[in-house]
Structure formats: structure tokens, C-alpha cells
Amino acid sequence: MAGRVLVGGSVATKPDRQVSPAEPIVVLGPRARFVGRGGLKLDAALERFSVDVTGLRAVDVGASTGGFTDCLLQRGASSVVALDVGYGQLHERLRADARVRSLERTNVRTVDVATLGGAVPIVVVDVSFISLRTIAPALASLLADGGDLVALVKPQFEAGRVEASRGSGVVRDATVWRRVLGEVRDAIGRLDAAMMGIMVSPITGANGNVEFLAHFHRGAPEAAVRDQDLDDVVDAVGGGS
Numbered sequence: 001m002a003g004r005v006l007v008g009g010s011v012a013t014k015p016d017r018q019v020s021p022a023e024p025i026v027v028l029g030p031r032a033r034f035v036g037r038g039g040l041k042l043d044a045a046l047e048r049f050s051v052d053v054t055g056l057r058a059v060d061v062g063a064s065t066g067g068f069t070d071c072l073l074q075r076g077a078s079s080v081v082a083l084d085v086g087y088g089q090l091h092e093r094l095r096a097d098a099r100v101r102s103l104e105r106t107n108v109r110t111v112d113v114a115t116l117g118g119a120v121p122i123v124v125v126d127v128s129f130i131s132l133r134t135i136a137p138a139l140a141s142l143l144a145d146g147g148d149l150v151a152l153v154k155p156q157f158e159a160g161r162v163e164a165s166r167g168s169g170v171v172r173d174a175t176v177w178r179r180v181l182g183e184v185r186d187a188i189g190r191l192d193a194a195m196m197g198i199m200v201s202p203i204t205g206a207n208g209n210v211e212f213l214a215h216f217h218r219g220a221p222e223a224a225v226r227d228q229d230l231d232d233v234v235d236a237v238g239g240g241s
Contacts, residue, residue, distance in 0.1 A: 001091065002098070002114060005026075006027055007019055012041060014045070016021050016108040017239065021100060021200045022182070022205070028095060028133045033073055034070045034074070034168075035065055035066050035067055035070045035091040035093060035094065036064065036065040036066060036067025036068075037077065037151070037203060038065075038068050038071075038126055038186060039067035039068065039070050039071040039074075040067075040202060040203055040215075041126075041152060041201050041203060041211070042066075042067070042068045042071040042072070042124060042150060042152075042156030042201060043075070043117050044199070044201075044202045044213070045150050045199065045213040046071070046075060046150065046201050047068065047078070047201075048197065049148075049196065049199075049215040051122075051150060051215065052080035053072055053075050053077045053122050054077070054078075055076060055078050055079070055119045056077055056078060056120070056122050056123075056199055057078055057080075057117070057120045057121065057122065058072050058077045058079070058080045058081070058098070058120055058121075058122035058123065058124065059080070059081045059083060059116065059120050059122070059123050059124070059142050060072065060081065060082045060083065060124050060125075060126075061064065061082070061083050061108050061123065061124070061125040061126075061127060061135075061139065061142075062084035062125055062126045062127035062128070063083055063084045063085065063089075063090060063102075064084060064089050064090075065084060065089055065090065065091050065125070066082055066089075066090050066091045066094040066130060067099075067126075067187065068081055068101060068124045068126055069082045069090075069094055070091070070094060071087060071175070071206055072094075072122070072124065073094075073099060077099070077101065077122065078156070079099045079101070080099060080100050080101070081099055081100075081101045081103060081116055082094065082102045082107075083103045083106050083108060083111065083121075084103070084104055084105065085105065085106065085107050085116050086104065086105070087104045087105050087138040087167070088104070088136060089104075089180065090102050090104070090212065091105065091181065096100050099112075103236070108135055108138045108139065108142075109135060109137075109138045110139065111141075111144055113141055113143070117143070118146065119141070119142055119143055119144035119145075119147070120143070120144055121143075121144050121146070121148065122142050122147060122148055122150075122193065123139055123142050123148075123149045123150075124149070124150045124151070124152045125139060125149070125150075125152065126151075126152040126186065127157070127198070128154065128157055129157060131157060131158050131182060132153065132158065132184050132187070132188070133158070133183060133187040133188075136187045136191055137191060139151075139188070139191075140188070140191035140192065140193055140218075143193060145158050145218055145219050146217075146218060146219050147217075147218045147219070148217055149193055149215070149216040149217075149218070150213060150214070150215055150216075151184070151188075151190070151213070151214050151216070152201065152211055152212075152213055153180065153181060153184055153212040153213070153214055154205055154209065154211050155171040155176055155177050155180050155209065155210065155211070155212075156169055156170065156171050156206075156209050158180035158184060159171050159176050159179075159180055163176050166173065169206075169209075170207050170209050171209060171210070172210075174235075174237065176233050177234050177237070178230055178234045179232065181198065181212060181214075181230045181234070182230055183226070184214065185198075185214070185223060185230070187227060188216050189216075189223055192218060192219060193216040193218045193220075194216060194217055194220035194221075194222055194223040194224070195214055195215070195216050195218065195223045195225040196211070196215045196216065196217045196220060196224045196225065197215035197223070197225065198212060198215070198229060198230065198233050199212065199213050199222070199226050200213075200236060200237055201213055201214055210237055211235065
């Protein structure tokens with residue numbers, strides 16, 4: 001309960017603090033596990049796909065506030081490069097963490113992997129307003145042989161503009177979900193990173209968009225995720241029309 005009890009609007013720091021009848025007491029809800037909701041998504045994926053990041057270097061593409069970065073650190077990553085085209089979004093706690101290197105105003109397509117100390121064994125990605133297919137070569141260039149890539153697949157940014165705008169930015173058509181999953185699998189697969197797992201995100205994205213998490217492994221002889229597996233994960237969502 002430390003730091004979660006307010007007396008008269010201030011945090012109660014001592015258990016023996018005297019409280020007057022006029023002072024309101026407020027018990028705050030549980031502290032968020034990660035600095036951003038994205039941490040919950042990545043945590044579920046790393047668990048489902050049995051990806052162990054302990055002691056490994058990682059790159060977080062599209063870091064934003066740092067939910068993915070926070071998750072990686074809590075799971076034991078030795079260091080994380082938090083990369084984003086934006087500025088001033090990364091949570092202050094992560095900015096102050098010596099294990100985090102923040103690269104702001106940086107497009108992944110312009111990154112020289114040598115400046116990161118070479119390719120890394122773990123790459124995670126959560127980007128908006130751009131397709132994963134567009135940045136696939138850049139992602140592959142960051143990933144070391146035998147490395148793992150975990151990507152948040154957002155159909156609203158993979159689908160065509162007309163398909164996305166038809167639902168005011170929310171893609172509800174299961175056939176679109178299925179198509180974009182196949183397109184992402186094949187685009188990254190052509191770069192020697194085979195899709196080994198796919199799952200529905202445990203929480204929805206902006207405006208209730210259904211999202212998916214995909215696991216790719218660099219150097220796998222072939223994809224473990226077949227067309228039927230993509231059909232099955234889309235069917236598992238339910239409510240698609």
C-alpha cells in the first residue's frame with residue numbers, strides 16, 4: 001500500500017499518522033505494472049512464444065512512452081535501445097535508467113546498425129501510421145542470426161486506406177485481418193525471419209481495434225505458422241464481419 005494512501009490530498013508516509021475527521025482519506029488503485037499499456041501486450045507475447053530476453057540486448061522500434069521497453073527490462077534484458085520518430089514521449093523513469101538508450105526523432109529505416117553496436121538478438125516493434133511491410137527490411141537488418149522479433153500487427157495500419165476509413169479507423173472485417181496477417185508473415189519471411197507464432201493481443205488498440213502479436217525467428221528453415229493457423233487465430237477473435 002506504500003504511496004497509495006492519500007490523507008487530505010497528500011501521500012501518507014507513516015502508518016501512525018494522526019487523521020482528523022475533516023481530512024478525506026483516499027486509497028488509490030493498484031500501481032500500473034508497466035509505464036504503458038503496450039507492456040501488457042508484449043508480456044503476454046513473450047510468455048506465449050517462450051521468448052527469453054534475460055541478459056540480452058534489445059531494440060524497441062516505436063518505443064513511444066516505453067511500455068515494450070519497460071517489459072523487456074522487467075524480464076531481464078541487459079539493455080534496450082528505445083527508438084522512435086517522435087520526441088519527448090519516453091517515460092522519465094526509463095530515461096533515467098542506465099540500461100536504456102533513447103534514440104528520438106529517428107526513423108528505423110535510417111538507422112546504421114553499427115551505431116547500435118551491431119545486430120541484436122531481440123527486436124520488438126509497435127508502430128503506427130506505417131505498415132510493418134514497409135519497414136521490414138530495416139527490422140531484419142537489426143536482428144542478429146538466431147534472433148527473435150516480436151511485432152504488434154495493427155490491421156488499421158496494414159490495410160488499405162479505404163478499408164480503414166470505412167470503419168472510421170476501426171477495421172472490423174475478419175477477411176481484412178486474415179489478409180494482412182498473411183502479408184506481414186510473407187514480407188518478413190522473405191527476409192530470412194520466419195513467423196513462428198501468432199496470437200490475438202490480450203487488449204485492444206486505439207478505438208477498440210483488434211490487434212495481433214507475431215513472433216519471428218531469424219534463420220528458422222521455414223515458418224511454423226501456416227495458412228490454417230492464421231485462419232484459426234482470426235476465427236478465435238469472434239465478432240468479425
